[in-house]
Amino acid sequence: MKFAIALFSPPHAPASRRALRFAEAVLASGHEIVRLFFYRDGVYNASCAMVAPQDELDMAAQWRAFVAEHRLDGVVCIAAALRRGVLNAEEARRYEREAISTGAPWELSGLGQLHEAAQLADRLVCFGGD
Numbered sequence: 001m002k003f004a005i006a007l008f009s010p011p012h013a014p015a016s017r018r019a020l021r022f023a024e025a026v027l028a029s030g031h032e033i034v035r036l037f038f039y040r041d042g043v044y045n046a047s048c049a050m051v052a053p054q055d056e057l058d059m060a061a062q063w064r065a066f067v068a069e070h071r072l073d074g075v076v077c078i079a080a081a082l083r084r085g086v087l088n089a090e091e092a093r094r095y096e097r098e099a100i101s102t103g104a105p106w107e108l109s110g111l112g113q114l115h116e117a118a119q120l121a122d123r124l125v126c127f128g129g130d
Contacts, residue, residue: 001031001032001122001123002031002032002033002034002120002121002122002123003023003026003031003032003033003034003121003122003123003124003125004033004034004035004036004037004114004117004118004120004121004123004124004125005019005022005023005026005033005035005036005037005124005125005126005127006036006037006038006039006042006114006117006124006125006126006127007019007036007037007038007039007042007045007126007127007128008039008040008041008042008126008127008128008129009040009041009042009127009128009129010041010042010044010045011044011045011050011052011058011059011060011063012052012056012059013041013128015127015128015129016042016045016059016063016127016128017057017059018127019127019128020059020062020063020066022125022127023036023066024066027070033070033072033073034073034117034120034121035072035073035074035075035113035114035116035117035120035121036067036072036073036074036075037075037077037113037114037117038074038075038076038077038080038106039077039080039111039114040077040080040128040129041080041084041128042080042128043076043077043080043081043084043086044060044084044086045059045060045063046060046063046064046074046076046081046086046102046106047060047086047101047102048060048064048101048102048103049099049101064105064106067105067106068104068105071105072105073107074105074106074107075106075107075108075109075113075114075117076102076106076107076108076109077108077109077110077111077113077114078091078108078109078110079110079111081102081108082095085099085101086101086102087099087100087101087102088100088102088103088106088108089103090108091108
């Protein structure tokens with residue numbers, strides 16, 4: 001079965017951890033993840049600028065490692081990312097900002113990527129949000 005997974009919550013929210021554990025279980029069960037899409041505050045999971053307290057899990061680092069290890073399509077909504085200051089090198093240059101807070105393995109792209117993922121997958125599973 002093919003899954004698309006969308007995450008709307010930041011790293012410190014329980015939904016982020018649940019989404020990661022679900023994604024791990026999907027792959028462990030022999031299924032496929034066609035795309036991970038991070039939207040709204042979920043874009044903070046792609047930020048390398050966040051520092052988790054010592055007594056908490058560093059969910060952003062765990063997501064980064066998971067996406068890189070499994071060579072997954074990790075897409076971050078560009079509009080939500082820009083609004084929240086999550087910039088890759090290209091966007092930092094475009095908007096003349098000095099801070100770069102995301103990079104590989106993440107790709108900044110539009111909301112159309114979520115729509116496409118829903119079309120390619122057998123199931124779209126969403127975590128977090130209001």
